[in-house]
Amino acid sequence: MSKPLTIADLKALARRRVPKMFFDYADSGAWTESTYRANEADFAGIKLRQRVLVDMTDRSLKSEMIGQKVAMPVALAPTGLTGMQHADGEMLAAKAAEEFGVPFTLSTMSICSIEDVASVTTKPFWFQLYVMKDRAFIESLIERAKKAGCSALVVTADLQILGQRHKDLRNGLSAPPKFTPKHIWQMATRPQWCLGMARTKRHGFGNIVGHATNVSDLSSLSAWTAEQFDPRLSWSDVAWIKERWKGKLIIKGILDEEDARAAADTGADALIVSNHGGRQLDGAPSSISMLPKIVEAVGDRIEVHLDGGIRSGQDVLKAVALGAKGTYIGRPFLYGLGAMGKEGVELALNIIAKEMDITMALCGKRDIRTVDRSVIAHCPY
Numbered sequence: 001m002s003k004p005l006t007i008a009d010l011k012a013l014a015r016r017r018v019p020k021m022f023f024d025y026a027d028s029g030a031w032t033e034s035t036y037r038a039n040e041a042d043f044a045g046i047k048l049r050q051r052v053l054v055d056m057t058d059r060s061l062k063s064e065m066i067g068q069k070v071a072m073p074v075a076l077a078p079t080g081l082t083g084m085q086h087a088d089g090e091m092l093a094a095k096a097a098e099e100f101g102v103p104f105t106l107s108t109m110s111i112c113s114i115e116d117v118a119s120v121t122t123k124p125f126w127f128q129l130y131v132m133k134d135r136a137f138i139e140s141l142i143e144r145a146k147k148a149g150c151s152a153l154v155v156t157a158d159l160q161i162l163g164q165r166h167k168d169l170r171n172g173l174s175a176p177p178k179f180t181p182k183h184i185w186q187m188a189t190r191p192q193w194c195l196g197m198a199r200t201k202r203h204g205f206g207n208i209v210g211h212a213t214n215v216s217d218l219s220s221l222s223a224w225t226a227e228q229f230d231p232r233l234s235w236s237d238v239a240w241i242k243e244r245w246k247g248k249l250i251i252k253g254i255l256d257e258e259d260a261r262a263a264a265d266t267g268a269d270a271l272i273v274s275n276h277g278g279r280q281l282d283g284a285p286s287s288i289s290m291l292p293k294i295v296e297a298v299g300d301r302i303e304v305h306l307d308g309g310i311r312s313g314q315d316v317l318k319a320v321a322l323g324a325k326g327t328y329i330g331r332p333f334l335y336g337l338g339a340m341g342k343e344g345v346e347l348a349l350n351i352i353a354k355e356m357d358i359t360m361a362l363c364g365k366r367d368i369r370t371v372d373r374s375v376i377a378h379c380p381y
């Protein structure tokens with residue numbers, strides 16, 4: 001294949017280079033995957049306003065998210081098991097993000113640990129927190145994120161119980177992978193991936209193994225989530241977290257106006273309009289379709305970010321135009337990572353930046369910070 005030009009090209013390459021169970025883990029949504037599909041499809045319904053004969057020189061994508069400078073308003077979303085898309089995946093993606101100048105968010109359920117990522121980066125990254133029943137463990141995670149110099153805590157609110165993703169069950173997904181004939185075959189047909197994995201010692205959940213007590217079945221994500229994640233998590237727990245963290249706080253997984261107002265009431269710095277990439281409540285609306293309503297509901301009481309379905313720089317521009325101060329990409333960087341390691345993540349970011357830059361110019365704008373609803377010709381939401 002010639003050099004990938006789109007996120008779809010990176011996806012096709014990742015499919016060939018990553019064992020099926022891990023590629024499928026990224027490319028899946030809950031149940032019928034209708035929300036997963038809607039996240040992408042609903043961007044296509046928004047049309048841009050073409051402007052001509054306006055000065056297009058000196059363009060800038062530079063912006064800010066929660067007061068931090070970003071090269072473009074795109075962060076890497078927290079994704080579990082990233083070190084299974086490519087050996088040491090979280091460390092490579094964090095380095096690529098740092099060099100590009102965008103935030104990297106490390107998942108609680110990562111393969112490389114907070115300390116691993118801190119050891120290869122020079123600037124602060126963000127840490128995503130899943131709240132488990134064992135509050136002592138959560139306190140220790142918060143302390144470790146502080147010690148590593150993380151500059152934001154992203155609290156995920158939409159996964160206290162796990163949405164069912166059929167592909168993961170059918171594939172018998174686990175980390176480290178099992179060694180049944182089916183799994184051995186899936187890995188053996190991806191020799192480059194195997195070579196990378198043979199060279200690293202990081203094959204399990206780096207933030208948890210050796211840190212949490214009473215972890216009986218960590219390899220099975222669904223069993224472990226059911227056992228450990230706290231289904232009683234409530235808005236009052238956000239105050240508990242805030243008290244301990246004290247730094248910038250982002251609440252992830254808001255898809256409803258009422259919840260958005262509650263998130264603003266907590267005094268958090270930002271909320272992320274998100275349905276977990278269509279991986280939790282199948283049948284929920286797409287993120288982009290809810291964005292304008294949520295922006296209207298909270299006004300400027302809290303910064304509004306968005307993730308879900310972004311596959312191009314055009315999508316980022318549309319989200320910014322509809323009021324998102326920042327966006328996140330999950331699968332686009334995972335596909336880059338699976339396809340080409342760190343270079344693939346860089347490529348994913350460059351593809352998105354270039355598409356955003358050209359689109360912005362053709363809409364008659366030169367600075368992403370000035371992009372607003374005036375660049376939209378038609379929007380169903």
Ligand SMILES: Cc1cc2nc3c(=O)[nH]c(=O)nc-3n(C[C@H](O)[C@H](O)[C@H](O)COP(=O)(O)O)c2cc1C
Pocket residue numbers: 025026027039077078079080081107108109128156252274275276277278279307308309310328329330331332334
């Ligand atoms: C493979 C995968 C793993 C994910 N793991 C996490 C996670 O550990 N924590 C979390 O808050 N969100 C997780 N998410 C959700 C992402 O943070 C983000 O909301 C979603 O990927 C955005 O949609 P997109 O992939 O279409 O960009 C995961 C998403 C994917 C695709």
